[in-house]
Amino acid sequence: MTGSELLARATREMTAAGVPDAGRDARRLLAHVLKVPPGRLTLFLPEPVAPELTVIFNAMIARRCDRVPVSHLTGRRQFYGREFLVTPEVLDPRPETETLIEAALSEPFDTVLDLGTGSGCILLTLLAETTGTRGLGTDLSAAALNVAFWNRNALKLEPRAALEQGSWFANVPAVTFDLIVSNPPYIALDEMPNLAPEVRDHEPRMALTDEADGLDAYRQICAGAVAHLSPAGRLMVEIGPTQGQAVAAMMAAGGLKQISVIRDLDGRDRVVSGRLAG
Numbered sequence: 001m002t003g004s005e006l007l008a009r010a011t012r013e014m015t016a017a018g019v020p021d022a023g024r025d026a027r028r029l030l031a032h033v034l035k036v037p038p039g040r041l042t043l044f045l046p047e048p049v050a051p052e053l054t055v056i057f058n059a060m061i062a063r064r065c066d067r068v069p070v071s072h073l074t075g076r077r078q079f080y081g082r083e084f085l086v087t088p089e090v091l092d093p094r095p096e097t098e099t100l101i102e103a104a105l106s107e108p109f110d111t112v113l114d115l116g117t118g119s120g121c122i123l124l125t126l127l128a129e130t131t132g133t134r135g136l137g138t139d140l141s142a143a144a145l146n147v148a149f150w151n152r153n154a155l156k157l158e159p160r161a162a163l164e165q166g167s168w169f170a171n172v173p174a175v176t177f178d179l180i181v182s183n184p185p186y187i188a189l190d191e192m193p194n195l196a197p198e199v200r201d202h203e204p205r206m207a208l209t210d211e212a213d214g215l216d217a218y219r220q221i222c223a224g225a226v227a228h229l230s231p232a233g234r235l236m237v238e239i240g241p242t243q244g245q246a247v248a249a250m251m252a253a254g255g256l257k258q259i260s261v262i263r264d265l266d267g268r269d270r271v272v273s274g275r276l277a278g
Contacts (some may be wrong), residue, residue, distance in 0.1 A: 023188070026072070096270055103271050113180045124152055138167075138170075192209055255276070258273075
């Protein structure tokens, strides 16, 4: 079959399975199998696809119909202009998290701490976008840290990015940071059944929910941040769209000032920022 025929059939199958944006995903997967840039896929569509590649593509489409995320099939995800290794052990980096990156980069910093680093996409992006900065990423999951180590080394950030296993501040050394960032688990337990299957069934549960009200991680982070912030240092956390005021109140109770809630490109509350007095 030609690439066009494979693409059309895959789109029909995924649409019937309820996969959103089936045509887009079919193109991404075919480009991956053919090892061509997605933007140049059209040039290859009239050509017959080798039988062995057809088998691989069809297997990927079957798994996508089972709602396995595209990033888990390709092992890669673009985030802030860079490619990151992604596995089922880490959250799939999402475009809305780039709101946190933009907010963090709005002011200079020399040191950054990323709590619950996962794939490392936040920490490593902040370091890659700046010069001379250094950072530490922590995560409770050893499997997630293995992914972060791979991404760090692929970006050649070994001298500037340290990675440590531990829960929140547990294994953070007694030093202070200009910037603390986190995208912690913020899905409430009763919200889990309503998540898309790609998220609910295929991403690490401990990175999604605290098995409670979705605010437990913020309580711990806001309570411990002051002890690890430099004078005038900033704490910035990603939130769910209904959590802005609750998290802002936690930052105030934790001793932070100049607290603000930042919206993403869709107009939803996405980041809460606070500052330690200078």
